[in-house]
Amino acid sequence: MMLPPKYIKEIEKYAEKKKLTEKKKQKIIEKIESLYKRFVYDPEEPIGIVTAQSLSEPATQMTMRTYHFAGTAGIQVTLGLPRMIEIFDARKEPKTPTMTIYLKKDYQDIEKVKRVAEEIKEIKMKDIVLSTTIDLTELWIKCKLDTNKMKEYNIDIEKLPKKIRIRGIETKIENNNILKVVYKKDDIRGLYKLKYSLLESHIKGIKGVSQVVVNKEQDEWVISTLGSNLKKVFNIEGIDPTRTTCNNIFEIYDVLGIEAARNTIVEQAKFTMEEQGLDVDIRYIMLLADLMTVDGEIKAIGRYGISGQKTSVLVRASFEETKKHFVNASVKGERDKLKGAIENIMMNQVAPIGTGAFELVGSIPKTKKAEKTKSEKPKKTEKTKSKKAKKAESKKKTKTKKS
């Protein structure tokens, strides 16, 4: 058996460092190989069940400690069981989308980092408005602006009116600190709606990023955010796009592809488990992540994902929505080959798993007696023979009453 190339590379690196002879190096490789073999699963060992158990046992431990939040410096992230469910259900949008933004080496200065962070954070009108007044007869809204905050956020007051992109209005700056918005339509109700959309309108930064926190992580400045938008963050100067990630698996899939999505699933699941003080071997999570992404798209584990796409009708029907699966199978005339474990357990046959996966190859020479009985009518042989007849069953098109 061969070791993975990564292991051999590491051994070689070590050998170089310690200046080992070729003989010694070979010995190390041999030793590691024998250790490696011990951890390799045997053929037909039900690794899926072992994976499921290895993950779900700690998950039950987690339920006992739900609602325990421990956010990293200011940002509250969903953790524990809710997050695990989020990952494996492949939710399109996580409850708390976050980004971890790494910076290039020449941006490792607190001032520069802060500037980048400022650029990322979304600023809405309501963040810089002190108060608003509405005139119902003249149909205008006046917003008193907070000049100090605007300076802090680096917003030019003259450019502000252009940044508000709402149809049917005219914007003007008065007295250098008041924004006057004139509504062109003659609609009082619309004016109130306008006020709301005005305050919610995007001024600066990346949409959806509501919180930005700058942290120091081992001699390096890292920006973590609440709300994510990878595509736009990658366009910002100074960011290291090779390491910057977010926790939204689907977003990673869109921006970076399926391999990256797989890695994110592994990373996120491992992180959530470890955060709860649980130790799960990474290979189990990897297996699960592989299963979720083999088809080139992210599939959930459950009715609409992996479990719902199994080949066997009986297995699908035994999981959820029994009637639906049986009726659909009968309409299509599906054939169940009974190759899986669950089908065989249902029919009380030896399941092709573990010790049951192997059979004798080659036939035992038949005696004359056996031949005789075989040629005879099946009536007499019934009781002695054909105990282990393999069955396959299929459903043919029939009328369905209701449903």
Added chain:
Amino acid sequence: MKKQSHEKAERADIYLNGKYIAHVQDALKFVNDFKKKRRAGLLPYQANIAHYPELREIRINTSHGRVRRPLIIVENGKPKLTKEHIEKLKKNEIDWSYLVNHGIIEYLDTEEEENSYIALTPEDVTKEHTHLELDPITMFGLSATLIPYPEYNRGDRINYGAKMVGQAIGIMCNNFLLRTDTKFNILAYPQIPLVTTKTSKIMQDFPEGQNIVVAVMCYDGYNLNDAIVMNKSSVERGMFRSFYFRTYETLKKRYWGGQEDEITIPEPGIKGHRGEEVYKDLAEDGIINPETKAESDAVLIGKISPLRFLSGEEFISDIENKRETSITIRHGEKGIVDKVIISETPDANQMIKIVVRDERIPELGDKFASRHGQKGVISLLVPQEDMPFTSDGVVPDIIFNPHAIPSRMTVGHLLEMLAGKTGSYSGQILDSSAFHHPKEKEIRALMKKMGFRDDGKQTLYDGRTGKKYDVLIFTGVLYYMKLDHMVANKIHARSRGPVTLLTKQPTEGRAKRGGLRIGEMEQQCLIGHGAALTLKERFDSDLTKIPICTKCGLVAIHDVLKNKTYCPTCKDAQIVWVEISYAFKLAMDELKSMCVYPKMNPKEL
């Protein structure tokens, strides 16, 4: 409560039992007048009135089913119940109804309680108070008031304690020998607690436990994790011996057509006859005699019922038309027939009731508890000679693990031990009702006065070696209860047994001699180990052989009489026998019933 001001008259709607009846201008005046009149006896004392100023509503409730409780009325900062009343009460000159009728005590329901300000003790009463609690103990329910020193325990322990008091075996009523409840337990030698509360004094006709000498120490790890080590000799002397009574009942029913059940010894030849040996204990009338030993499944009442109603033309011999329907002792239970009652129901059917009594001696696995939520299970019965003993020769009945105390913080448990010890040596019964009882200091002083250590610790000697223990050991007397969870009622195993009709799988539950289910997770465990053949064998309980038609793939017919197997639809098709779980065959049948055609395609292996 908001301070009531009479300056501004607030109007309000009045609802009587949820129905609008009137409107008043001055709500407060109305409410006060109402209460005054009720206290004077002009209005029924069952009526309660609640004022909701924020809703401008007054609700008067007179309906049944409300929870109400008595309280002493306070007026101008003085409780209406005076010492004179108490003196008179003691002399039996007045009674409770006098107090209620004279406006000294009144009953409040939950709604009216919201409008009142209730003081817990007489010392707390201020001018703002409207009522005074009869006693602080009223904050507990009935079972919780049976717990001694409750204020020294953590709240949840009181809760558990109160729950377990309800499960205790004692004497639930004094006429139990005459009763025929389906099942009940009676403690053989009940005692009233040495450390009592006000309620347990009232309840002393219905004791529920025994005063037990307890040593707080470990015993070879046998009392690990809430297990209890018990003195075998004490048990043999009758400690916590109890009786389990079960009543079996049958009716001699009359059926249409003049037929009726028959209570006799069933003759051989009748359907379902159990063999003559089984009926040997029955008397001539077919009913077992009192004080007869009856083992599991023994017949108590021999009974024969008509199988089918005769309809003119058919001829069935008498013996063929009868079925044995005897009443037997439940599987797994035994006992001695305590009494036999033969009577008649209102519709003139003969009724027979048999009460069977079983002596239950404490055994490994029986559950015991003190009154502080400290429960445990017997793990070892130690002969007296091996138990630790004091220099006076006192041997504990129970060895209680000290680790049960710190995390649960049941200080009351320890206090009860000390008080019980004091009480047993001085011959006193100590009061330990919540909030006012002799304090720890007083108990200690009493101990000291009698010449003991005041902390309850004693030198103990190991019964097995005779050596003195290095440390002093806390011993005392505790009121212990035997709880209604005995292994004899729960022990269960199955190798063979009945199956359900529909699925041919083993039945479920102890009463039905059921099997222990291999659940989904257990099944996955076997898969996980790759033990395919073990897995198959474990699910062999409903294995059946069915004939399958190779042409249509459906179940064929096997005619046992003609020894012929054929498919009813495809006549000359070949038929194979297939070994399959019956549950799957059933599933296929059900699929067929919903018009899905499950076709089996058998192949030679």
